[in-house]
Amino acid sequence: MQEFKLVNDIHIHRPQQEIFEYVTQPWRWHEWHPASESAKADHTDLSVGDNFDEVVSMRPFALLPIRMRRHLRWTVMAEQAPHMWEVHGTSPTIDVKVRYELHAVNGTQFRRTFHFTVKNWMRHIAKSFVLPRMEKQSGIAMENLKAALESQTFDLTLPIPLGAQ
Numbered sequence: 001m002q003e004f005k006l007v008n009d010i011h012i013h014r015p016q017q018e019i020f021e022y023v024t025q026p027w028r029w030h031e032w033h034p035a036s037e038s039a040k041a042d043h044t045d046l047s048v049g050d051n052f053d054e055v056v057s058m059r060p061f062a063l064l065p066i067r068m069r070r071h072l073r074w075t076v077m078a079e080q081a082p083h084m085w086e087v088h089g090t091s092p093t094i095d096v097k098v099r100y101e102l103h104a105v106n107g108t109q110f111r112r113t114f115h116f117t118v119k120n121w122m123r124h125i126a127k128s129f130v131l132p133r134m135e136k137q138s139g140i141a142m143e144n145l146k147a148a149l150e151s152q153t154f155d156l157t158l159p160i161p162l163g164a165q
């Protein structure tokens with residue numbers, strides 16, 4: 001199996017702590033990441049060792065209306081608030097590692113590193129079809145994140161869905 005790695009950097013004009021609190025709430029990911037449909041956890045304060053569930057979807061072939069929906073089970077692997085957060089996720093078709101790194105520099109320099117390994121039959125189309133779609137979605141996600149966080153109406157206190165999916 002081949003592992004792929006995507007790294008995206010963006011500067012966001014918000015305090016580091018606010019950004020950290022927002023991106024470490026997976027139930028808010030659908031607000032900025034086009035692949036995330038929903039996420040739920042058993043409690044709101046996720047720490048190392050805690051789990052949460054996410055439903056993601058992707059169109060691997062841009063010209064076809066085929067949408068693949070997957071359930072990922074995530075585990076928080078590392079946390080150094082408000083500087084770094086790392087989670088690992090798995091499903092029958094993909095294993096994922098996501099790491100957020102934040103540095104206070106006239107706002108916040110935000111880095112998202114996304115490692116993924118495609119399993120089963122999808123590994124045959126990963127480089128040609130899945131990787132380009134993931135690269136595009138990652139870029140869109142970063143722009144959406146910046147727009148959401150820099151908007152005048154940004155609210156960190158929205159309700160939190162609890163309970164496993």
